[in-house]
Amino acid sequence: xxxxxxxxxxxxxxxxxxxxxxxxxxxxxxxxxxxxxxxxxxxxxxxxxxxxxxxxxxxxxxxxxxxxxxxxxxxxxxxxxxxxxxxxxxxxxxxxxxxxxxxxxxxxxxxxxxxxxxxxxxxxxxxxxxxxxxxxxxxxxxxxxxxxxxxxxxxxxxxxxxxxxxxxxxxxxxxxxxxxxxxxxxxxxxxxxxxxxxxxxxxxxxxxxxxxxxxxxxxxxxxxxx
Numbered sequence: 001x002x003x004x005x006x007x008x009x010x011x012x013x014x015x016x017x018x019x020x021x022x023x024x025x026x027x028x029x030x031x032x033x034x035x036x037x038x039x040x041x042x043x044x045x046x047x048x049x050x051x052x053x054x055x056x057x058x059x060x061x062x063x064x065x066x067x068x069x070x071x072x073x074x075x076x077x078x079x080x081x082x083x084x085x086x087x088x089x090x091x092x093x094x095x096x097x098x099x100x101x102x103x104x105x106x107x108x109x110x111x112x113x114x115x116x117x118x119x120x121x122x123x124x125x126x127x128x129x130x131x132x133x134x135x136x137x138x139x140x141x142x143x144x145x146x147x148x149x150x151x152x153x154x155x156x157x158x159x160x161x162x163x164x165x166x167x168x169x170x171x172x173x174x175x176x177x178x179x180x181x182x183x184x185x186x187x188x189x190x191x192x193x194x195x196x197x198x199x200x201x202x203x204x205x206x207x208x209x210x211x212x213x214x215x216x217x218x219x220x221x222x223x224x225x226x
Contacts (some may be wrong), residue, residue: 006064006174006195008174009179009180009183009199012091012175012179013160013181013199015091016098016159016166016179017156018156019091019095020095020102020155021155023099024102024106024107024151024152024155025148025151025155026104026109028110029110031050031107033110033140035050035107050107052104053100053102053103054104058163058168061097061164061165062097062165062166062168064129065093066168068137069088069093070088075087076088083205087175089173090177091176093169093170093177094169094179096169097169098159100165101158102159102162105151105154106155107151108151109147112219113144113146113147113148114147116144121143122139123138141149149214156210157207157210160203161181162179163179163182163185165180166182180199180202184196184199184203
């Protein structure tokens with residue numbers, strides 16, 4: 001079944017999705033905490049900015065990213081002046097684009113979890129002498145672990161299926177920026193349906209397996225909490 005099928009795009013896809021998910025959880029946590037605490041029009045504005053990739057066409061986001069991080073862009077030129085390799089058409093560029101495009105899929109579950117948690121448990125921990133880091137790892141993280149699971153899963157799954165943004169800023173370089181979704185498109189365009197079927201089937205099974213594990217773990221957590 002795998003004869004003649006290049007699985008390199010799957011490896012690139014898994015790398016991009018893994019790096020993106022880790023960055024979203026690490027960098028998204030303080031942003032989600034801040035969004036959960038602010039109120040009024042400021043909250044609405046920043047929530048809208050975070051959720052923008054949900055309605056913005058991927059090619060639009062990819063275009064502005066290309067202009068910004070490209071060799072002639074403000075970030076791209078600064079990056080190059082520091083002696084680093086170009087961000088466009090590289091793994092780093094793919095991760096940056098995927099980070100922004102998958103941002104709402106990680107931030108929204110985390111923000112809702114922090115809002116449901118409220119301030120009371122954190123204030124109680126503070127009165128007992130717990131510092132900010134201790135409060136996070138001993139109170140916030142255990143009580144919102146379900147939301148972290150959902151955030152990580154959605155971010156990973158959404159990144160795996162990304163096409164437009166990655167194509168705009170990463171192109172289609174085999175072994176470097178060619179992800180599974182682009183490889184499938186190439187196979188279909190070349191009428192290579194058998195190769196497209198194999199890659200599509202692998203992604204379908206992988207996605208189903210990930211979601212099954214998440215729902216199973218989530219249900220067990222609900223039973224323990226109940």
